[in-house]
Structures are given as C-alpha cells and as structure tokens.
Amino acid sequence: MASGNAIRGSRVGAGPMGEAERGESAPRARISFWCSNGHETQPSFASDAAIPETWDCPRCGFPAGQDRDNPPDPPRTEPYKTHLAYVRERRSDADGEAILAEALAKLRGEI
Template sequence: MAGGNAIRGSRVGAGPMGEAERGETAPRQRISFWCANAHETRPSFAADAAIPDTWDCPSCGFPAGRDRDNTPAPPRTEPYKTHLAYVRERRNEKDGEAILAEALAKLRGAS
C-alpha cells in the first residue's frame, strides 16, 4: 500500500519547525535570587522588563532576594488558635465570671 499520503507522520496543527521560521526571540536576561535556605533561583526576564525586588523560591516557598548575603526573612507563621484562645484574649477572668453569673441567673429565672 504505497499511497501518496502527503501528511503522513504529522499531526493537525503542526507548524514549521525551527527558529528561522518562528522569528527571533526577545532579548532575555537571567537574574539570580537567593532565599533564606540558600536556594538559588534564576528566572529569565525580558531585557527591558522591571526586575522585582523579591521572588518566591520554587524549592521552599520563602521569599528570595537579589542579595546573596542579605536574604529576606522567612515569613513568620502564627500558630493555630482555638475559639477559646480568642475569647481569652478579649476577656479576663473577672469578665468571664460576670457573664457566667448573668447567664445562670437568666436560666434560673426562666424555669
């Protein structure tokens, strides 16, 4: 079966291959960023693009800066607080006793 199928071995939508057919790429520059864990990240930017001060490290997620010796501090994570912990921040022991006494008086008066 030696047919004359001209597009054999190619897929629909396949374009020309190679840089010559696609045109020239924009000028790029690679900038190094370092995080607190000493990971180096080198994203590429367009030559005329504004370079950000920080970049998220793909290895650990910490912020990375352009100065290797003076890296940004890792974010401080707050521990999980329970509802009771938030209530204790707003109320002291004396306020809690007064609210409890008021609630108990309402319950005893209602029955």
C-alpha cells in the same frame, strides 16, 4: 490498509515551530535570587522590565533576594490559636465569670 489521504507521522497543526512562525522573542535577562535556605532560582525577565527586589522560592516558598550572602528573612508564622485563645485575649477572667453568670441566670429563668 489505511486510507490513502492521511499523512503519516503528523497531526493537524503540526509543523516546524521556528522564529518565523512565532515571531522574534524579546531580549531576556536571567536574574539569580537566593532564599534563606540557600536555594537559587533564576527567572528570566524582559531586558527592559523592572526587576522585583524579592521573588518567591519555588522549592520552599520563602522570599528570595538578589544578595546571596544576605537573603531576606523567612516570614514569621504565628502558631494556631483556638477560638478560646482569641476570647481570652479580648476578655479578662472577671468579664468571663460575669458573662457566664448572666447566661446561667437567663437559662434558669431568673432574669
């Protein structure tokens, strides 16, 4: 048999959680935001808070705006570039040939 001093069906800290214990909640406003995929999200803001122009959609991650018919465009993502692609942007083929010739000469002991 269980000990007689335990209160059944409760735990430490358990109790009614009403407005009296938590305090009065601030007045809130739910604002709708739509992304370019048509997802709607409704975060709640304090009624005196500044409402942002865009909000990140929790479903797809695209920016969402308050205008349902004209949502913000999704961000453009650049394709992955290799190290070689970045090098080719900085140097011409002639520069690359000159650097290669210099490195080969150094390896051969000509310099």
